[in-house]
Amino acid sequence: VVLAASAVSEGMMTDETFDALTASVDPAMIVVTAVADGERAGCLVGFHTQSSIVPFRYSVWLSKANHTYRVGLRSTYFGVHFLTVGDFATAELFGTVTGDDTDKFAGLALEPGPDGVPLLRDCPHRLVGRRISVLDDGGDHVCVALEPVGTAGGGAFAPLRQSGVADLVPGHDSAERPGPPTERAGDPAR
Numbered sequence: 001v002v003l004a005a006s007a008v009s010e011g012m013m014t015d016e017t018f019d020a021l022t023a024s025v026d027p028a029m030i031v032v033t034a035v036a037d038g039e040r041a042g043c044l045v046g047f048h049t050q051s052s053i054v055p056f057r058y059s060v061w062l063s064k065a066n067h068t069y070r071v072g073l074r075s076t077y078f079g080v081h082f083l084t085v086g087d088f089a090t091a092e093l094f095g096t097v098t099g100d101d102t103d104k105f106a107g108l109a110l111e112p113g114p115d116g117v118p119l120l121r122d123c124p125h126r127l128v129g130r131r132i133s134v135l136d137d138g139g140d141h142v143c144v145a146l147e148p149v150g151t152a153g154g155g156a157f158a159p160l161r162q163s164g165v166a167d168l169v170p171g172h173d174s175a176e177r178p179g180p181p182t183e184r185a186g187d188p189a190r
């Protein structure tokens with residue numbers, strides 16, 4: 001796809017050029033974890049970035065379809081694990097399986113973070129963040145802004161990038177919504 005800068009104006013948007021632009025960035029992949037009332041959650045995330053310098057902020061975007069999003073709404077602390085090229089199996093587990101029917105953490109080596117948020121021992125490049133805001137701008141992902149309260153690792157490593165996991169089929173399609181959305185919606189008699 002060839003993009004002429006001068007040709008970009010409102011109304012000239014195409015799905016193909018948007019996809020080409022975002023694929024060119026080839027973001028590094030992370031696993032975000034959370035826990036609420038003893039229910040552990042975690043998923044593979046490609047939408048994430050540092051979002052402030054002073055003070056430090058790190059933001060992740062969670063799909064409204066995901067178990068991790070629903071648990072995350074009730075969580076204060078989140079684990080953010082930066083995957084390396086050797087972490088494909090971890091990406092596959094957290095990106096293709098859903099916590100709605102499977103405990104992804106069973107059998108994994110874990111360390112408890114603040115409030116018991118599960119941290120993956122095999123993923124040493126990580127931070128723990130405290131949730132400071134949630135922004136739902138109407139899209140299918142919701143921004144969770146975190147204040148980093150702990151960091152580990154950070155030495156030079158080769159990140160696992162989106163191009164390396166392109167064939168994974170997400171455990172939840174981003175258009176999925178748990179149903180019924182409320183108990184009353186599922187029972188018209190109420």
Ligand SMILES: Cc1cc2nc3c(=O)[nH]c(=O)nc-3n(C[C@H](O)[C@H](O)[C@H](O)COP(=O)(O)O)c2cc1C
Binds near residue numbers: 046063065165171
């Ligand atoms: C390459 C790739 C990138 C993904 N990026 C995100 C993301 O940025 N945010 C998100 O919430 N889910 C993302 N997902 C989807 C979840 O990781 C996936 O649906 C997972 O199985 C959901 O698990 P859960 O229901 O236990 O939370 C991505 C999946 C893949 C394969």
